Amino acid sequence: MEKFEALPQELQSAILSRLPLKSVGKCICASKKLASIICTKQFRDSYLLQSMTRPRMLFMVPLTLPLDSSPTEDDLLFYSVYQEEKPLLSSGQQESYICQGPLGCMVSQPIRGLVCIRDTTKIRICNPTTKMCRTLLEMKTCEKEVIAHYFGHDEKDAFKVLCVMKMKSVGQSQGAKEYHVLTVGSTEEPWRKITCEHDHTAVTQGLCKGGVLYYVAWSNSEKSLVMMCFNVSSEEFTVTELPEEVNNDRCWTLVNYKGEIALVDDYDSDLHTNGVLQIWVRKQIDQRKWEWKKTRIVIPRDRWEEIDVDERKMIRFKGTIGTGEHVFAREFLGNRNEGPVVVLCYDNVTEELRRFKTEKVFEGFYVQTFLDHVDSFGLCED
Numbered sequence: 001m002e003k004f005e006a007l008p009q010e011l012q013s014a015i016l017s018r019l020p021l022k023s024v025g026k027c028i029c030a031s032k033k034l035a036s037i038i039c040t041k042q043f044r045d046s047y048l049l050q051s052m053t054r055p056r057m058l059f060m061v062p063l064t065l066p067l068d069s070s071p072t073e074d075d076l077l078f079y080s081v082y083q084e085e086k087p088l089l090s091s092g093q094q095e096s097y098i099c100q101g102p103l104g105c106m107v108s109q110p111i112r113g114l115v116c117i118r119d120t121t122k123i124r125i126c127n128p129t130t131k132m133c134r135t136l137l138e139m140k141t142c143e144k145e146v147i148a149h150y151f152g153h154d155e156k157d158a159f160k161v162l163c164v165m166k167m168k169s170v171g172q173s174q175g176a177k178e179y180h181v182l183t184v185g186s187t188e189e190p191w192r193k194i195t196c197e198h199d200h201t202a203v204t205q206g207l208c209k210g211g212v213l214y215y216v217a218w219s220n221s222e223k224s225l226v227m228m229c230f231n232v233s234s235e236e237f238t239v240t241e242l243p244e245e246v247n248n249d250r251c252w253t254l255v256n257y258k259g260e261i262a263l264v265d266d267y268d269s270d271l272h273t274n275g276v277l278q279i280w281v282r283k284q285i286d287q288r289k290w291e292w293k294k295t296r297i298v299i300p301r302d303r304w305e306e307i308d309v310d311e312r313k314m315i316r317f318k319g320t321i322g323t324g325e326h327v328f329a330r331e332f333l334g335n336r337n338e339g340p341v342v343v344l345c346y347d348n349v350t351e352e353l354r355r356f357k358t359e360k361v362f363e364g365f366y367v368q369t370f371l372d373h374v375d376s377f378g379l380c381e382d
Helices: 009-016 023-030 034-039 041-052 269-274 309-313
Strands: 056-063 076-083 092-098 117-118 122-129 132-133 146-153 157-166 177-185 192-194 201-204 207-209 212-219 224-231 236-241 252-257 262-263 276-284 290-298 315-320 325-332 342-347 352-357 368-371
Touching: 009 034, 009 041, 023 034, 034 041, 076 192, 117 325, 117 368, 122 157, 146 201, 146 207, 146 212, 201 224, 201 352, 212 252, 252 276, 269 276, 269 309, 269 315, 309 315
Parallel strands: 252 315
Antiparallel strands: 056 076, 056 368, 076 092, 117 122, 122 132, 146 157, 157 177, 177 192, 201 212, 207 212, 212 224, 224 236, 252 262, 262 276, 276 290, 315 325, 325 342, 342 352
């Protein structure tokens, strides 16, 4: 340790920024000098940037405990591996357990190392790597209920949660909605009510990109699906029209496709039977204009048929990673509610389809797979 501390501080910081987060935590306990470096905002920002060059694939599995077990709350298992480093799904394994409520919960897409977890009206921001959590001020619902929540981040480095509420006495797509925003900070921030002139009902989970939170919704005035765009910084809503083929008869989800927002039908039968998936990609024409372009992902039939039929039915498209490969992941763990997570990586240039399994065997009913998760000091600095 003395030899390491004798190195120039810039070199120490460079070496520390390449260590796993848990190892950095041990350095804080082992040396006051290293702790003084690690605890600076400059180092933590540098560590986050370094982590972004080694993104992770994050798996979340709700673990249902036996009825006679303690505590009564079930656990959420978060397990991650480096998504682009070999051996794939084995390199840099990390896992942590975070309690969820007895009624289950909703987990957002990870942003800069953090996820947002909602259990009815209880909302927490959690860091799956460090297991640190912060419970936000609970919503005062009275006769209202939360029907959707979204997690976003803007260019000012502010994290915010958007909640949509409605009266309990009416259907989900009926009645006036209320929109509330909370800025996640070191102090207990209050919820602020904001206005939205577009009467809509959220359909998908959100995806945050470039300081804008996107989600698909049903327009109660236009009677069609639209893309809602929430500017996290200004807290203003705008609406983008969707192609007519994007209708309410399908189960849409948003993914990151080669750096662009894309719409995917999670239950596209052509994918499960033929290995052909049609997606809609949002392309920028100029600074103010966008268009939706239909794109086909075609996996060679002979390669696709190498995958077990039952497994193909449970595969969902999750987006693309830095290597350019298309990632498909199994959504359910099987009839026995246990097993590894199966991931398929398809390179449309070489037409190579690779199948991987996590080394860890999970016990649970279903698994959520997220791409581009990173290690960060989020929630540690306050």
